[in-house]
Amino acid sequence: MLSDSVVTLKGVGEKVKEDLHHMDIYSIEDLLEHFPFRYDVVELKPLHELIHDDQVTITGEVIYPPTVTYYGRKKSRLQFNVQVDQVTVKAVMFNRTFAKKHLNKGTTVTLTGKWDAHRLQITVNHYQLGELNKDVAIKAIYSVKGSITSGRIASLINQALKENDHFIKEILPPSYLQKYKIPSRSEAIRWIHRPENQNQLKHGRRRFVYEELLLFQLKMHLLKQRTQLTNQGFEQRFDEKKVTSFINKMPFKLTEAQEASLVEILADMKAPIQMNRLLQGDVGSGKTAVASICLYATINANFQGAFMVPTEILAEQHYDSIKEIFGREINIALLTSSVKGKKRKEILEGIKQHDINLVIGTHSLIQEEVVFHRLGLVIIDEQHRFGVEQRKALREKGLQPDVLFMTATPIPRTLAITAFGDMDISVIDQLPIGRKEVETYWIKENMLTRVLEFIKQRVDAGEQAYIVSPLIEESEAFDYQNAIDLFYKLQDYYGEELKIGLLHGKLPANEKESIMKQFMRNDLQILVATTVIEVGVNVPNATVMLIYDAERFGLSQLHQLRGRVGRGDRQSYCILLADPKGEIGKERMRIMTETTDGFRLAEEDLKLRGPGDFFGKKQSGLPEFKVADLVHDYRALEVARNDAKDIVERKLLENNLDFKQLKEQLEEVSFDQRFD
Ligand code: ADP
Ligand code: MG
Numbered sequence: 001m002l003s004d005s006v007v008t009l010k011g012v013g014e015k016v017k018e019d020l021h022h023m024d025i026y027s028i029e030d031l032l033e034h035f036p037f038r039y040d041v042v043e044l045k046p047l048h049e050l051i052h053d054d055q056v057t058i059t060g061e062v063i064y065p066p067t068v069t070y071y072g073r074k075k076s077r078l079q080f081n082v083q084v085d086q087v088t089v090k091a092v093m094f095n096r097t098f099a100k101k102h103l104n105k106g107t108t109v110t111l112t113g114k115w116d117a118h119r120l121q122i123t124v125n126h127y128q129l130g131e132l133n134k135d136v137a138i139k140a141i142y143s144v145k146g147s148i149t150s151g152r153i154a155s156l157i158n159q160a161l162k163e164n165d166h167f168i169k170e171i172l173p174p175s176y177l178q179k180y181k182i183p184s185r186s187e188a189i190r191w192i193h194r195p196e197n198q199n200q201l202k203h204g205r206r207r208f209v210y211e212e213l214l215l216f217q218l219k220m221h222l223l224k225q226r227t228q229l230t231n232q233g234f235e236q237r238f239d240e241k242k243v244t245s246f247i248n249k250m251p252f253k254l255t256e257a258q259e260a261s262l263v264e265i266l267a268d269m270k271a272p273i274q275m276n277r278l279l280q281g282d283v284g285s286g287k288t289a290v291a292s293i294c295l296y297a298t299i300n301a302n303f304q305g306a307f308m309v310p311t312e313i314l315a316e317q318h319y320d321s322i323k324e325i326f327g328r329e330i331n332i333a334l335l336t337s338s339v340k341g342k343k344r345k346e347i348l349e350g351i352k353q354h355d356i357n358l359v360i361g362t363h364s365l366i367q368e369e370v371v372f373h374r375l376g377l378v379i380i381d382e383q384h385r386f387g388v389e390q391r392k393a394l395r396e397k398g399l400q401p402d403v404l405f406m407t408a409t410p411i412p413r414t415l416a417i418t419a420f421g422d423m424d425i426s427v428i429d430q431l432p433i434g435r436k437e438v439e440t441y442w443i444k445e446n447m448l449t450r451v452l453e454f455i456k457q458r459v460d461a462g463e464q465a466y467i468v469s470p471l472i473e474e475s476e477a478f479d480y481q482n483a484i485d486l487f488y489k490l491q492d493y494y495g496e497e498l499k500i501g502l503l504h505g506k507l508p509a510n511e512k513e514s515i516m517k518q519f520m521r522n523d524l525q526i527l528v529a530t531t532v533i534e535v536g537v538n539v540p541n542a543t544v545m546l547i548y549d550a551e552r553f554g555l556s557q558l559h560q561l562r563g564r565v566g567r568g569d570r571q572s573y574c575i576l577l578a579d580p581k582g583e584i585g586k587e588r589m590r591i592m593t594e595t596t597d598g599f600r601l602a603e604e605d606l607k608l609r610g611p612g613d614f615f616g617k618k619q620s621g622l623p624e625f626k627v628a629d630l631v632h633d634y635r636a637l638e639v640a641r642n643d644a645k646d647i648v649e650r651k652l653l654e655n656n657l658d659f660k661q662l663k664e665q666l667e668e669v670s671f672d673q674r675f676d
Contacts, residue, residue, distance in 0.1 A: 001164070005028075006028060006030075009031075015147070019144075019148040023146075041136065042139070043136045044058070047089070059132060060082035060083050065080055065100075065104055066100045077094055080103055089120050093124040110129075113126065158193075172185070173662065176643070182206060208626075209629075213633070213636055217645075220422050223422045232273070234401070243296060246293065257281070257430035261428055265426065268424070274401070278407065279404055279407070280406075280407055281429070282598040283408045285428040292322055304351070304354060309360070335361040336361055348369070351370055380405050382407055410559075412606045418630060436566065440573075440592055442576045442590070443578075459498050465546065466564055470549045482530075499524045501519055538567060546575045546577065550578035555605035556601065559592075559602075576589055
């Protein structure tokens with residue numbers, strides 16, 4: 001039986017059992033679901049199809065038996081000829097003198113090794129007497145721990161398959177197997193372990209990709225449904241006419257994408273459920289504008305709003321610009337760690353008494369001692385791991401406001417619906433009209449002087465520039481030293497003619513603020529900075545960005561940095577100073593110069609770095625899939641997602657017998673405890 005312990009297999013003693021346990025294999029079923037991590041494929045092809053330098057396999061008859069030459073200490077070279085398809089092929093084999101006695105004239109032998117198409121010679125690393133019994137031999141290779149080998153696992157799986165094939169139950173409803181033409185579970189398990197040809201391998205894998213993604217998406221949809229049922233939210237009854245006239249008073253017309261997102265968000269706010277939504281949009285696409293409208297609506301409905309951003313500088317910037325948008329009628333407070341003493345006390349009291357309608361602060365706002373009177377909407381900007389922690393913090397305070405997360409990191413759809421599958425997602429995939437594309441150039445060190453002169457020209461024309469300082473091994477401690485060094489170098493270079501500011505993470509908050517303000521007023525023409533300027537800063541008069549060591553950044557991060565320029569109506573420039581060593585690095589620089597489309601860059605970033613690295617280490621929020629691969633299996637992901645949605649909406653797991661096995665399986669698997 002599948003639930004039997006692996007010790008019931010022949011040859012599994014104490015030692016093997018322990019090795020298997022270390023690999024999380026306890027039962028026969030666990031063993032059968034330990035899938036190969038790759039395959040060695042041996043395929044017999046005619047000689048003229050073999051590619052020079054490839055690893056190939058040929059079968060032929062020995063027509064000239066081996067001669068052995070010795071060289072060095074204990075080293076030998078064996079050489080013989082075989083006839084393959086009427087052609088004589090030279091075979092060379094090292095340090096295997098013992099093979100000589102098997103390779104007599106007339107013997108048929110199968111050789112695997114590196115092919116030299118010019119000399120018709122094979123350098124053999126594996127030989128086998130006789131012919132291959134098939135044209136293709138696919139060998140599964142398993143990951144292992146301890147002293148157990150891949151071959152040993154393969155033979156245990158063989159044994160388990162023979163004895164248990166008929167116990168493997170189907171878990172997908174028959175209609176799905178038909179619809180997608182996928183093999184049954186037991187067939188697919190056999191095919192994935194012992195494929196007889198590429199086709200079986202493909203379809204066996206295809207089945208498990210779908211199964212895995214379907215199970216995962218089902219977990220997500222059930223979680224989402226559960227959250228909506230337990231988290232009753234407020235119905236926010238705002239005056240739609242007032243909201244519309246607020247929108248009409250804005251100095252611009254909303255883009256279609258902004259409008260569509262706004263409609264989705266406002267609908268959530270009106271509904272008696274707790275909104276849990278992610279708003280994605282490139283830098284400058286107008287997310288903050290949308291956020292202000294939503295905050296206006298919540299205040300109009302007589303609730304309080306909270307707007308949380310990653311840094312104090314940003315909190316201050318947003319405070320200033322939102323105060324301008326809202327005018328005097330709304331009481332707004334800025335609450336950061338630099339607000340202290342009596343002032344802080346007053347603000348806290350104001351929030352408690354609902355004298356204050358809107359608080360702007362850093363992410364810690366909801367975790368601190370702040371007590372809201374009637375919190376209706378929380379907007380959280382640029383938080384890397386969205387959702388889980390913040391919602392938990394709110395729950396612990398007994399609050400259930402609508403929550404909107406915002407990010408300027410365009411996240412490829414496959415990752416978004418996987419990592420944030422329990423959230424609703426709105427996308428602003430359009431920039432306001434009239435924006436000029438930022439021109440991007442990739443340069444090497446020898447062009448630096450020309451670039452510095454170019455910056456001088458732009459400054460003479462009344463514009464400003466950001467210069468992002470070099471990175472040292474991603475260590476923040478050293479980064480600021482680099483920024484300081486660069487600052488002095490540039491001061492030397494430009495002399496008294498223009499004013500340069502320096503911004504890095506180690507500066508006290510009030511100094512940062514004063515430097516940012518000077519830069520906004522054009523009292524400083526150049527701002528040298530570490531990546532602290534990455535998020536949110538808005539100075540439309542800045543038209544040039546020079547980034548040192550650009551090869552050390554990921555595409556998404558470069559895109560974020562570049563987003564600091566191109567915010568006004570003048571042509572802007574981004575210059576990447578980079579000397580990447582590898583092909584991937586060069587490719588990244590090329591892509592940056594080719595496109596400013598954040599979603600395309602994100603897709604490329606995903607392809608180049610893989611899903612694990614996309615969000616940065618450890619905070620990916622992505623589950624570990626056994627078979628599915630988010631880069632290549634995106635179509636299966638969409639299909640599985642739709643099916644899961646349908647199953648949950650129509651309550652098929654409860655009402656339909658065909659889904660009984662699927663339901664049981666769902667209770668057994670776990671991708672990440674957050675979703676269980
Ligand atoms: P994000 O928060 O997505 O980076 P913002 O909301 O800060 O974008 O908008 C960037 C700039 O574009 C701001 O100066 C804002 O006033 C302006 N803006 C926003 N929406 C529009 C629009 N529909 N048309 C023109 N300008 C807009
Ligand atoms: Mg609501």
